Amino acid sequence: MAHAPDNANVTRRDFLLVASQTAAAVGGVIVLWPFIDQMNPAADMLALREVEFDLSAVQPGQIVTTEWQKKPVFIRRRTPEEIKAAEDTQLSDLKDPQADKDRVQRPEWLILVATCTHLGCIPSNLFKGDYGGWLCPCHGSHYDTSGRIRKGPAPRNLAVPPYQFVSDTKVVIGAEPKASASAPAEKG
Amino acid sequence: MAHGNYRYEPKSAFAKWLDTRLPIIRLVDESIVQFPTPKNLNFWFTFGGILTFMLAVQIVSGIVLAMHYVPHETMAFDSVERIMRDVNYGWLIRYIHSNGASMFFIAVYIHIFRGLYYGSYKAPREVLWLLGIVIYLLMMATGFLGYTLPWGQMSFWGATVITNFFSSIDQVLPGVGSAITQWLWGSFAVDNTTLQRFFSLHYLLPFVIAGVVVLHVWALHVPGNNNPLGIDVKSPADTVPFHPYYTIKDLFALAMFVLFFSYFIFFVPNFLGHADNYIPANRLVTPPHIVPEWYYLPFYAILRSVPDQLAGVVLMFGAIVIWAFLPWLDRSHVRSNNFRPLNRQFFFILIGVVWILGMLGAQTPDGNFQFYFGIEVPISKLLLTQICTIWYFAHFIIITPIISTMEKPLPVPESIATAVLAKGGAPAAAKANG
Amino acid sequence: MRLLAIASLFALVLSSGAQAAGGGDTARKHPEPQSWTFTGPFGTFDRQQLQRGYQVYKEVCAACHGMKLLSFRNLAQPGGPEFSAAQAKALAAGVQVAALNDAGEPIERPGTVADRFPSPYPNEKAARAANNNALPPDLSVIVKARAHGIEGEGPDYLYWLLVGYSDPPPGETVLEGLYYNPYFEGHQIAMPPPLATDGQVTWPEGNPPATKQQMAKDVVAFLTWASEPHMEDRKAMGVKVFLFLVFLCVLLYFAYKRQWKDVDH
Numbered sequence: 001m002a003h004a005p006d007n008a009n010v011t012r013r014d015f016l017l018v019a020s021q022t023a024a025a026v027g028g029v030i031v032l033w034p035f036i037d038q039m040n041p042a043a044d045m046l047a048l049r050e051v052e053f054d055l056s057a058v059q060p061g062q063i064v065t066t067e068w069q070k071k072p073v074f075i076r077r078r079t080p081e082e083i084k085a086a087e088d089t090q091l092s093d094l095k096d097p098q099a100d101k102d103r104v105q106r107p108e109w110l111i112l113v114a115t116c117t118h119l120g121c122i123p124s125n126l127f128k129g130d131y132g133g134w135l136c137p138c139h140g141s142h143y144d145t146s147g148r149i150r151k152g153p154a155p156r157n158l159a160v161p162p163y164q165f166v167s168d169t170k171v172v173i174g175a176e177p178k179a180s181a182s183a184p185a186e187k188g
Numbered sequence: 189m190a191h192g193n194y195r196y197e198p199k200s201a202f203a204k205w206l207d208t209r210l211p212i213i214r215l216v217d218e219s220i221v222q223f224p225t226p227k228n229l230n231f232w233f234t235f236g237g238i239l240t241f242m243l244a245v246q247i248v249s250g251i252v253l254a255m256h257y258v259p260h261e262t263m264a265f266d267s268v269e270r271i272m273r274d275v276n277y278g279w280l281i282r283y284i285h286s287n288g289a290s291m292f293f294i295a296v297y298i299h300i301f302r303g304l305y306y307g308s309y310k311a312p313r314e315v316l317w318l319l320g321i322v323i324y325l326l327m328m329a330t331g332f333l334g335y336t337l338p339w340g341q342m343s344f345w346g347a348t349v350i351t352n353f354f355s356s357i358d359q360v361l362p363g364v365g366s367a368i369t370q371w372l373w374g375s376f377a378v379d380n381t382t383l384q385r386f387f388s389l390h391y392l393l394p395f396v397i398a399g400v401v402v403l404h405v406w407a408l409h410v411p412g413n414n415n416p417l418g419i420d421v422k423s424p425a426d427t428v429p430f431h432p433y434y435t436i437k438d439l440f441a442l443a444m445f446v447l448f449f450s451y452f453i454f455f456v457p458n459f460l461g462h463a464d465n466y467i468p469a470n471r472l473v474t475p476p477h478i479v480p481e482w483y484y485l486p487f488y489a490i491l492r493s494v495p496d497q498l499a500g501v502v503l504m505f506g507a508i509v510i511w512a513f514l515p516w517l518d519r520s521h522v523r524s525n526n527f528r529p530l531n532r533q534f535f536f537i538l539i540g541v542v543w544i545l546g547m548l549g550a551q552t553p554d555g556n557f558q559f560y561f562g563i564e565v566p567i568s569k570l571l572l573t574q575i576c577t578i579w580y581f582a583h584f585i586i587i588t589p590i591i592s593t594m595e596k597p598l599p600v601p602e603s604i605a606t607a608v609l610a611k612g613g614a615p616a617a618a619k620a621n622g
Numbered sequence: 623m624r625l626l627a628i629a630s631l632f633a634l635v636l637s638s639g640a641q642a643a644g645g646g647d648t649a650r651k652h653p654e655p656q657s658w659t660f661t662g663p664f665g666t667f668d669r670q671q672l673q674r675g676y677q678v679y680k681e682v683c684a685a686c687h688g689m690k691l692l693s694f695r696n697l698a699q700p701g702g703p704e705f706s707a708a709q710a711k712a713l714a715a716g717v718q719v720a721a722l723n724d725a726g727e728p729i730e731r732p733g734t735v736a737d738r739f740p741s742p743y744p745n746e747k748a749a750r751a752a753n754n755n756a757l758p759p760d761l762s763v764i765v766k767a768r769a770h771g772i773e774g775e776g777p778d779y780l781y782w783l784l785v786g787y788s789d790p791p792p793g794e795t796v797l798e799g800l801y802y803n804p805y806f807e808g809h810q811i812a813m814p815p816p817l818a819t820d821g822q823v824t825w826p827e828g829n830p831p832a833t834k835q836q837m838a839k840d841v842v843a844f845l846t847w848a849s850e851p852h853m854e855d856r857k858a859m860g861v862k863v864f865l866f867l868v869f870l871c872v873l874l875y876f877a878y879k880r881q882w883k884d885v886d887h
Contacts, residue, residue, distance in 0.1 A: 016873070016877035016880050016881075017436065017877050017881065020870070020876075023869065024443070024870060033277075034280050034281060037276040037277055038252055038255070038256070038275055038277050038278060042270070042274040043273070043695075043699070044270065044736075047735060050734055050736075052731070054724040057724070228887050269762070272850075272851075273691065273851055273852070279855075279856060280859070283856075428885055428887075433881060436877055437878050437881075437882070440871065440874035440878045443870050443871045443874050446867060447867040447868065447871060450860065450863050450864065450867060451864075454663075454857060454859060454861075454863060454864070455857065455860055456773045457856070458771045458773055459773050463767055463769065463771045464767065466763045466849075467759075608886045
């Protein structure tokens with residue numbers, strides 16, 4: 001082969017080769033992002049859908065399930081005993097300490113995302129577990145009457161979705177609570 | 189490797205161990221690293237690499253689109269628009285895919301005409317050429333199937349017209365053609381069933397293309413590359429190792445091509461498409477000007493050149509099938525048109541004829557031929573189409589065999605090395621580009 | 623670069639080829655080009671214009687034409703009219719959306735930003751029945767679907783379609799229930815002139831007078847955005863990609879030249 005380049009040439013050539021190929025590789029990596037990000041939830045999924053629920057038919061002690069963001073939501077009208085049990089629990093007894101008053105807007109109404117924090121099953125309404133709340137049938141997580149994890153493999157309490165009481169009998173799940181509703185009222 | 193006296197030597201213990209079990213390092217090293225490549229390849233020879241890249245782009249973007257697309261007549265159009273509006277970067281990926289199809293065909297046409305000019309179809313590369321024709325036919329089928337999927341007006345009526353090609357068989361075997369079209373449709377017209385099977389096949393065929401591309405590259409690596417001089421490699425002085433010489437050259441050409449490609453993606457993404465395809469499919473109304481995608485236009489013109497259904501379809505397919513006989517129709521022992529001045533002129537005439545056929549395919553069938561810049565040529569489109577079609581076939585069947593036996597080619601250089609030295613190291617590409 | 627020269631020649635020839643389309647006696651009149659803010663590689667939308675255009679759509683077009691691919695949330699997204707979140711919410715709440723109550727009975731509730739624009743007719747048959755058997759097309763992608771689309775004369779075509787109504791010239795008769803419009807293919811259109819008088823729409827303070835031409839221009843700009851809501855993202859990204867690729871091409875060119883410097887070829 002008719003090329004016997006001297007050392008200076010090799011250095012210069014190597015620099016150009018490395019620089020150009022690095023630039024090409026950087027471009028290639030950046031292009032990957034759209035192809036990864038497209039699998040994330042799309043804009044229509046992200047549009048916060050609000051679900052209105054009429055509470056008037058729910059009896060004390062009853063649990064109903066509705067759907068919000070493709071997930072089931074428990075709406076539980078708690079009895080005074082259940083409220084007391086939830087409020088009297090010592091935080092030191094809890095795996096994921098949180099006071100009952102921080103989990104409800106009105107003590108009578110407990111609203112929870114009904115997805116077990118262990119591996120995503122739906123805790124059963126039929127088996128209330130050792131603490132009078134829910135028992136997850138998949139792997140035996142026990143939740144109390146505030147939806148807090150008390151026993152079993154789940155790491156966290158059942159999540160509380162954003163919701164807002166628009167009247168005494170109507171709740172909108174997905175709506176930010178009044179206090180933190182921060183959309184500035186603009187003219188027009 | 190014909191002229192490759194190079195053989196891979198495993199160096200490390202692991203490489204030796206692997207080489208006796210799965211010689212994959214050897215395969216890569218001998219076929220794309222050290223592969224001895226003629227040192228006079230010009231930029232027209234970079235389109236093979238560009239095509240490989242485009243196939244990968246189409247497969248990757250297509251797989252992504254299939255994650256969001258819904259192949260159902262009531263949802264296909266809206267699901268494509270959902271990709272355009274709501275899916276993260278969906279507009280980008282869809283425009284890559286839709287314009288990518290056009291870029292793929294631009295590259296393949298350059299690749300084909302490069303092969304025609306430099307005689308790359310001649311012995312010992314006939315199988316390579318035939319496999320290329322198979323790839324091209326698969327590309328046409330894939331492009332057509334894909335164009336159906338957005339389920340706009342052009343999708344629907346394009347599918348209707350193309351599938352009706354088969355109904356022309358009724359002229360010789362009554363009933364058989366209609367039976368085939370109904371079988372293709374799974375209905376009495378293009379329907380949801382058609383859409384769903386077209387989606388399935390559109391997903392399948394690119395992988396078949398990828399398989400044939402592997403054979404195509406294999407068939408390239410046995411005789412080695414042709415080159416602008418069209419002469420065989422005679423000694424190692426005629427070649428350079430593929431890497432880094434051609435990797436860097438191909439990469440540069442690819443970057444230029446991607447620059448061209450991105451102009452379409454970002455600034456005129458619908459320019460190569462048709463506005464009517466943003467009207468949802470309507471089986472009760474055919475669009476007033478039904479035109480195929482640009483890459484089918486010359487063949488579409490040939491289809492319309494005869495006022496007979498079966499003859500038109502036969503001519504149209506024949507226009508591609510004729511390529512398969514070219515290695516035997518061209519009897520000249522000289523490959524490159526650089527040394528065949530007469531044949532070279534006919535090569536450029538052929539390009540002109542195909543171009544005019546393409547223009548005719550884009551125009552409505554009646555009236556006089558409309559040239560560029562609003563110039564109307566006083567010749568009816570039908571007559572011009574017929575002249576061009578006759579010329580097209582005559583080029584392969586009559587002109588090529590006659591010229592290849594009559595023509596006295598220019599003297600061909602001794603070897604690639606002597607030819608490039610005679611030029612004083614000036615880039616051969618400049619001359620060869622013609 | 624030779625390659626670039628060939629590529630641009632190719633683009634030029636393709637572009638002139640696309641213009642070559644046939645005509646006829648009642649072929650639509652060529653729409654005279656208007657100036658738009660969104661053309662060219664750096665074109666963007668005028669937010670105020672899109673907001674005015676939305677109002678024209680809502681108060682004039684929406685009586686017969688749906689835009690089923692658009693949701694109220696789109697009105698607040700970047701690159702569009704960019705109404706504030708609160709404004710989009712209020713606009714959504716201004717429409718009634720069919721829903722079911724907890725007893726499973728059909729009711730109507732105020733719209734949310736996740737809701738789509740309402741359709742004026744429940745189905746195609748109802749739309750045809752109300753319009754002398756003509757179907758008012760959905761306007762979601764209308765600018766991409768007419769006259770070679772956004773990169774062609776789609777916006778100009780729609781502008782002239784809205785303002786180009788006139789009395790038929792001698793020799794052309796108009797069928798009962800149709801209107802003469804030379805910009806429409808066949809010249810007879812079922813849509814009555816939608817923008818009949820100046821001041822048909824009342825815009826907030828600080829906007830230009832609502833002439834017919836201004837209303838037509840604004841609603842076409844709005845429809846163009848609706849057809850291609852990511853146009854601004856696309857062009858902005860395109861400029862960056864272009865700069866990067868030009869830089870990469872230059873680097874690769876010199877690397878290529880350097881690599882081949884000592885080889886006669």
